[in-house]
Amino acid sequence: MTEAPAQDRGARSRDAIVDTAGALMSRYGYAATSISMISSECGLPASSIYWHFGSKDGIYVAVLEHARTALLAALPPAEVPGADVEQRLDAFLAAVEDAFRRHPHGMKLLLGLGLVQQDASAAAVAEVRRYRDALVAWAQDALSTVFGLSDRPRVAEELARFTLRMASGTAVARWFEPGTVLETGPLRVALLALQAHHDSAVRVPPGPGAPARDGTDK
Amino acid sequence: MTEAPAQDRGARSRDAIVDTAGALMSRYGYAATSISMISSECGLPASSIYWHFGSKDGIYVAVLEHARTALLAALPPAEVPGADVEQRLDAFLAAVEDAFRRHPHGMKLLLGLGLVQQDASAAAVAEVRRYRDALVAWAQDALSTVFGLSDRPRVAEELARFTLRMASGTAVARWFEPGTVLETGPLRVALLALQAHHDSAVRVPPGPGAPARDGTDK
């Protein structure tokens, strides 16, 4: 136990670098995090970091990939349990709130170094998009199960967008007020109202007195 | 007209620097924006920039102050016009959506360089907070007028938080998908539902069958 197998030494170092870099980058952003900061924080020299990742950009890609994997592993499967809508919604909101509270890194990585737009490498851009797409897909699947929207994907998409934008906005707020949590109460009210809004629009075609404001699904 | 008064030359240069720096910083973030980038973009040498602002931090403070002033000037006064709630709400949402679309800089500045937390100067931190507080105060006042909540500040505060978090989250989304606009339709539904939720909670104290999930105002 004390003498680790030689072949694992590299892997352990690699993990340590990713952990350290992730913490620093989510705190200061990509540009403001230097190799020397990572080096002095995790103990390994700069050249070892370059041996593992090749470039600063490579570190970022690895960090983001790690954050995505960890977050998706923490999220429950899309089949939300519960007998009725309210139970499933509560389970969904609890899962989101829990992941939001326990994984503050992911969103800050996407934001703080998300300057990744013009000058970033293709690999970094691709990894950012992969992260974002995975979150959208999960939220859409889960909300589709919660509200039984398998035949109305556009509604599920709107609810997912709404939820994720609220989560992103709360992540920004947490940036300034560290204690901030995701307020699931108002979000719950809003999601139920949105679903009811689309539901009534489908069953009761709008008359001249109450014109619909938006197109419903399909 | 062709020969500007000598005393205005400095002011015009100062404005040019602030404009250029604002564009660059909102695009790449504070750390990734260098003095030489600003210099080559606006034509003035680095030493002139330092003569005007003293330090890179000073530029950031000026940029953020400018963004805040411009955004608040674009927002309508808190007394939202309209005879009934729905009219005032529509006017409010139109104003928010318009400001959101026409002033993409502000939010990105708060986010992209908002790494302003640990290592930033006191002046920069203060300016960031001033910006944020001004937005919160405006939204709270406006929503208080829209829904007539002058005697229930806690509800107005919740609605303002909700609105601003949706706007922040949408700003993040726009980061990745440049065409993204603030969806006022779902936000409208959500705000009306939230207000109705609090309204009913006040008038009809919850019975044992329908326990309240959160504390209402006061």
Added chain:
DNA sequence: GTCTATAAAAGGATAGAC
């Protein structure tokens, strides 16, 4: 795989002529 040492470039900031 890890270390010491260093190259090569870019960064923030200043001096001093004009």
Added chain:
DNA sequence: GTCTATCCTTTTATAGAC
């Protein structure tokens, strides 16, 4: 107020011994 030229630090990245 603006310019040229420069100082000093830090940065990314690499060479080569072990």
